[in-house]
Amino acid sequence: MAASFPKHTGPILMKTNRLFFSFLVMTSLVTQAQEADAPSFGKGIFNLVGKDSTWSMKIGARMQLLSIASWNEGADGGLINPEQSFLVRRARLKFDGFAYSPKLKYKIELGLSNRDISGASTFTGDAPRYILDAVVMWNFHENFELWFGQTKLPGNIERVISSGNLQQVDRSLLNSRFTIDRDVGFQLRHHFNLTEKFLIREKLAFSQGEGRNVVSGNLGGHQYTARVELLPFGLFASNGEYTGSDQDREEKPKLMLAATYDTNQNAVKNRSNQGSYMVNDIGFFETDINIVFLDAMFKYRGFSLMGEYAHRTATDPIAKNADGTLTGDLVEVGDGLNLQTGYLFKTNWEVSGRFTNIKLNKDITGRNPQKQYTLGLSKYIVGHKLKVQTDLSYLSENAGRDELMYRLQVDVHF
Numbered sequence: 001m002a003a004s005f006p007k008h009t010g011p012i013l014m015k016t017n018r019l020f021f022s023f024l025v026m027t028s029l030v031t032q033a034q035e036a037d038a039p040s041f042g043k044g045i046f047n048l049v050g051k052d053s054t055w056s057m058k059i060g061a062r063m064q065l066l067s068i069a070s071w072n073e074g075a076d077g078g079l080i081n082p083e084q085s086f087l088v089r090r091a092r093l094k095f096d097g098f099a100y101s102p103k104l105k106y107k108i109e110l111g112l113s114n115r116d117i118s119g120a121s122t123f124t125g126d127a128p129r130y131i132l133d134a135v136v137m138w139n140f141h142e143n144f145e146l147w148f149g150q151t152k153l154p155g156n157i158e159r160v161i162s163s164g165n166l167q168q169v170d171r172s173l174l175n176s177r178f179t180i181d182r183d184v185g186f187q188l189r190h191h192f193n194l195t196e197k198f199l200i201r202e203k204l205a206f207s208q209g210e211g212r213n214v215v216s217g218n219l220g221g222h223q224y225t226a227r228v229e230l231l232p233f234g235l236f237a238s239n240g241e242y243t244g245s246d247q248d249r250e251e252k253p254k255l256m257l258a259a260t261y262d263t264n265q266n267a268v269k270n271r272s273n274q275g276s277y278m279v280n281d282i283g284f285f286e287t288d289i290n291i292v293f294l295d296a297m298f299k300y301r302g303f304s305l306m307g308e309y310a311h312r313t314a315t316d317p318i319a320k321n322a323d324g325t326l327t328g329d330l331v332e333v334g335d336g337l338n339l340q341t342g343y344l345f346k347t348n349w350e351v352s353g354r355f356t357n358i359k360l361n362k363d364i365t366g367r368n369p370q371k372q373y374t375l376g377l378s379k380y381i382v383g384h385k386l387k388v389q390t391d392l393s394y395l396s397e398n399a400g401r402d403e404l405m406y407r408l409q410v411d412v413h414f
Contacts, residue, residue, distance in 0.1 A: 041382055041386070042385030042386070042414070044058040044060045045059045045060060048097075054099075055097065055099050056098050057095055057096070058094075058096055059093070059094070059095055060094040060095075060414055061093050061413075061414045062090070062094070062164055062411070063090065063091045063412055064088070064090040064091075064164075064410070064411050065086075065088060065089070065409065065410045066086070066087045066089040066169070066407065066409045067084075067085070067407065067408045068083075068087070068405065068406070068407050069083070069084045069406045069407075070082070070083050070084075070403060070405040070406070072403055073401055073402040073403070087113075087115065088113045089115055089170075089409065090113055090115065090116060090163060090164075091111070091112040091116065092109055092111050092112065092116065092132070093109070093110045094107070094108070094110075095107070096108070103139040103140070104136065104139075105136070105137040105138075106135065106137070107134075107135050108131075108133060109131075109132040109133040109134075110130050110131060111131075111132050116129075116130075117130055122216070123210065123214050123215070123216045123277070124213045125216075127213075129213040131150060131213055132150075132182065132212070133149075133152075133182070134151075135147055135148065135150060136148055143190055144188070144190050145188070145189045146186065146187070147186065147187035147188075147189065148185075148186055148187075149184065150182060150183070150184045150212055150213070151182060151187075153180045153181065153182065153187075153205050153207060153223075153225050154203035154205055154225055154260060155179060155181070155225065155227075155260055155262065155291075155293060156175060156178065156180075156260065156293045156295060156310060157241075157293075157295040157306065158171050158172060158175045158179075158306070158308055158338065159171070159175055159179045159180075160242055161242050161243065161244055162242075162243075164384055164413055165242070165243045165244055165384045166244045167245045167304070167306075167342050167350070167352050168352055168374060168376040168378075168389065168391050169376070169389050169391050169407045169408075170407070170409075172340070172354060172372070172374075173336070173338075173356045173358050173370065173372055174308055174310055174337065174356055174358065177310075177332065177336055177358055177360075178271070178291060178293075178310035178312060179274065180223075180225065180262055180274065180291065181211065181212070182211065182212040183205075183207035183208055183209065183210070183212065183273050184207060184208045185207030185208055185222075186205070186206050187204065187205040187206075188203075189201070189202070190202045197232070197233060197234040198232050198233075198234075199230075199234060199235060200228065200231075201227075201231075202226075202227070203225075203226070203227040203229075204225070204226050204227075205223075205224070205225035205226075206223070206224060207222065207223045207224075207225070207273070208222065208273075209221060209264045209272075209273050210268070210273055211269070211273045219277075219284060220264075220266040220267050220268040220284065220286050221265030221266030221286070221288075222264075222265055223262065223263070223265070223272070224262070224263050224264075224265070225260065225261070226260070227258060228258065228259055229241075229256055229257070230257045230258065231254075231255065231256050232255055232257075233252065233253055233254050234254070236248075236250065236254045236297075236299060237250060237254075240254065240297075240299055244304070244342075244384075245304055245342055245344055245350055245378070245384075246299040246301070246302050246304045246342075246344055247344065247380070248299075249301055250300050250301060251301070252300070253298070254300065255296070256296065256297045256298075257295075257296050258294070258296070259292070259293065259294050259295075260291075260292070260293040260294075261290070261291075261292055262290065262291045262293075263288065263291075264289045265288050267287060267288065267289040267314075268284040268285070270319075270329055271289075271331070271332050272289045272291060272312070278319040278327065278329040278331075279327070279329075280319060280320065280321045280322065281322055282321070282322045285319035285320060285321075285327060287314050287317070287319075287331060288314065289312065289315075289331060290314070291310065291311065291312045291313075292309075292310070292311045293308065293310050294308070294309040295309070302343055302344040302345065303341075303342075303344075304342050304343075304344075305340070305341045306338075306340045306341070307338070307340075308337070308339075309335070309336070309337050309338075310335065310337075312331075312332065312333050314331040317330060317333045318330060318331075318364065319331075330364060330365055331364075332360055332367075333360065333361045333364055333365070334359050334360030334365065334367075335360075336356070336359070337355075337356070338355070338356045338357075339354065339355045339356075340353070340354040341353055341354075342376070348381070349377070349378070349379055350376075350378045351375075351376070352376040352377075352378065352391075353375055353376070354372075354373070354374040355371070355373055355374075356370075356371070356372045356374075357369070357371050358370045368397050368400050370395060370396070370397045370398075372393055372394065373393065374392070374393040374394075375391060375393075376389065377389070377390050377391070378390075384411065384413070385411075385413040386411065386413070387410075387411045388408075388409070389408075389411070390406075390408045390409070391406075392404070392407075393407075
């Protein structure tokens, strides 16, 4: 006699069967993954190459977990107004490789944390800004490369260094005040050797001028960027000119000197392609904004030194309505200086120090000069791929309230 079950047990059995099938699939996938030749830690999650070698893709992921504590200086010199927060500072997925030919490369980077995707507006289709990079790079002739898409402009060195390869917990005040960050457009890059070792790189960019993920079209004019880099002693090991800390402990001195000029014609934001939109009664206030960056990177046997200078000007820095009345928006014109140094011990502990001076034009912006001093300590477990970093910063502002800030961050890159 066949066994019988109550009618209501049917859905339970079906659900159990589905769960069992899912368990078998997951077990099979885990077993296959264990048997596969997975990359070593920090080299990506998967490194795929097509059977006919016409494409490749490396898939990576990383996260930064950050804790911040800050205090203000009271009237009696003591510390007041303590604040503390925990953040998933960055959480990102990265895909890169080549398509059809090794001469045609691509890169896609997506941000998943709130800090990565914040900034949604009507200009981004009221959508989160997931896309950081989406760019193709075509090596069309000898040392020439043509880039098309959204990626970092060839601006200040600190911005071009990946946030995962920084020497301290985060970038300096100079970067937050003056960077030109990412935009959509074209870039032409070229390099040549002046002598056997002396390398020169040239980078030109033509972009929309409103920053990343803008879908409303060109609101003002366009942005033009030119950068030249001089490496008199040859290439750094492992692209070390764009990596914080001397991770490779250069056996011979290595130096890069660079200059960038950026002009945003009829810009509609108060920091070139960054900052807030300067809205007026007829749409947007437009003005030409120009930025000059000078920077340097030096490394030798664990010692590193980085310097940056930024200078921003505008044809008319005070936003107005059509009738000449003021809107209240201002272009943040002024100067910034950032000096950073560090020494990496053979135990992979590093001490670092940074001095940043921000001097915006007070007559226009009304802002007082700021100076920030930062002392950092880092432990590199697997280089920049797995590290713990901490720093202590003191911010001093003329005729303002000084601030003390402590940060602790863990970086994990797969």
